[in-house]
Amino acid sequence: MALSGHPRDEGAADSADDTGDRFMERRSFVRHAGLAGILAAGAAPAVVHAQANIRWRLASSFPKSLDTIYGAADEFSKKVAAMSGGKFQITVHPAGELMPAFGVVDGVQNATVEMAHTAPYYFFGKDETFALGCAIPFGLNSRQMTAWMYEGNGLKLMREFYAKFSIVNFPGGNTGAQMGGWYRKPVASMADMKGLKFRVGGFAGKVVERMGGVPQNIPGGEIYQALEKGTIDAAEWVGPYDDQKLGFNKVAPNYAYPGWWEGGPQLDFFINQKAWDGLSAEYKAIVECAASYAHVDMQGKYDGRNPVALRNLVASGTKLFRFPKDVMDTAFKESMALYAEIGDKNPNWKKVYADYAKFRADQNVWFRFAESGFDDFMQQQKL
Template sequence: MERRGFFAGALASPIALSAPALAEGALPEIRWRCASSFPKSLDTIYGAGEHVAKRVAALTDGKFQIRVFAAGEIVPGLAVADAVQGGTVEAAHTASYYFVGKDPTFAFDGAVPFGLNMRQLNAWLQAGGGREVLREFFEGYNMVSLPAGNTGAQMGGWFRKEIRTVADLDGLKFRIGGFAGNVLQKLGVVPQQIAGGDIYPALEKGTIDAAEWVGPYDDEKLGFNRVAPYYYYPGWWEGALNLSFYIAKPKWDELPQLYKDALESACRDSTIETMAKYDVQNPQALRRLAAAGTQLRAFPREVMQACYRATFELYEETAAKNANFKKVYDHWRAFRDSQYQWFRVAESTFDNFAYFMHAREQQRP
């Protein structure tokens, strides 16, 4: 058994797995297939699923093996939820907001516009009751969802033309996933749901006018800077994106408790690992993109305010006609209000002052 790996997993979770339990020899050998929504070329976001599989194997002495398949190897990236539900695979690694077409409530398991940052979202899911309120929703799809990775705040995407006013959004064909596409539709945008590997050719050919993916590290790998000059920020629809490990509920129920504990621990560890990697990789990639001629642009305040108003109008409209959405939204909104009050007092004040002083120091001759 990998002792170093074992202790890393134990630190990532309050669950401690006992070696004597593994030595009893009564635990079954289990082999699962996991369909990822991501291509292997995006090593960090795809790697979050592989990290889960490796940790589970290490924590169970190799008795519980999960093999991860990249998008398209078993099913397309946007079909992984159906594959889990239909029994094609036992598990999937994905972003839940891909499936808002089934029910907009899925978005809360991934990211929603003007929502929570990474720490706040992790708090809601792990200790603030978020997983509990979402569990009932996922049971309706015969699945269990575990948080398994996070990208942090994302960028606003790559645009072939500048966005100066709200009017510039009218008719814009924008590759954007999740609930945010519905928000932007209210402002005239034509949202496009396109899997990661298909975005570049659509942007290059002009089939779409703009595209968002994750952030500098992944976007550089996909080469978006070669076909669109303007790189906008922030991705107000993803203050943090929780990645999810879907499991067919019958398969989850069959697992010995030790294997459930191993899987939960591995998923928590993957969340920490993925966020750490992006925090290291994104600043370096952004510097390279800027040096290569990418033009960074902040979304104009007028545009941000219009998007904010449209977001909360849509929340209320959706909650009024969707009981699942309303139940999760009411819980999420109350948690968000509490978090914002606290973060404005200490976290935001500290961050803003430190960034301001650093900027002043950088300007000195």
């Protein structure tokens, strides 16, 4: 008690009071300014410094050699580390390193890993609704898919669905409209679809089967060997840049377009619910921002690299062909019939698809006038 009257102790008390006041002011600032305000004010380092060190593992469904589609997870991880001052580290593991390519949903659901990067339609066998979070035949294109997610009800509805699997999702990339795959012989009519052993991703296999084909669901890293050995007659992956890297043109020279089953396939980051709930508000904001960056970055890379790759493929002997009208018409008819049948049996699908279909109809009216009108003119010009 005698020490309390000492001048030095009064200074110490004042200092402690000042420190407490500054701490409360900072907490109030953080609470009211939000992340954007903090970053603008240059206060982020002090906020990040207060966060815990965290290390997560991310299981990818893709081989490391595909720097675009696998690379989105790398970009995400780098951004998380940079924005957290290195305190939040996420290691990225290619398909097969921690678990099989098609095992990542189970891995996240069971908390074997904190998160994954994958194409949701791979898991339509668990529930067809997974496909709506990625791509369905004659569905949304990439811009429309992003609009449905962020401006429409897409993210809300898919998160309600994924909650059944203890998963929180974030859009994590889009390839844009894909090509229609590689064939030993070109498809000249519906007759050529009969008995065709076709590696096709996710939900499209159900439609191919209704058209008389024999769909095969094979991970990206195993397609070349299956095509080379004749285990399959045809295979699709993404588009020119990835397809060239995988060497499909060496074993099946006929290249189809368009990939009617993938007008705008979205990749997702899947995060275990408990792991997500354990993050601070600042770390959650960092994850959201990093995922958005990776989402935009992936399509930018595909759109930038595909034209050069396509020219190189054609120069090396690749033969382009367009799916004939009877194939497209049959595929569309069977797709619409399939969606109605699933809706009769699966309430999850029925709820999400109803919103998806309405959004698609509205978007197609808009795109018909502005986007398609402009694109149609420009693609006829000699630039």
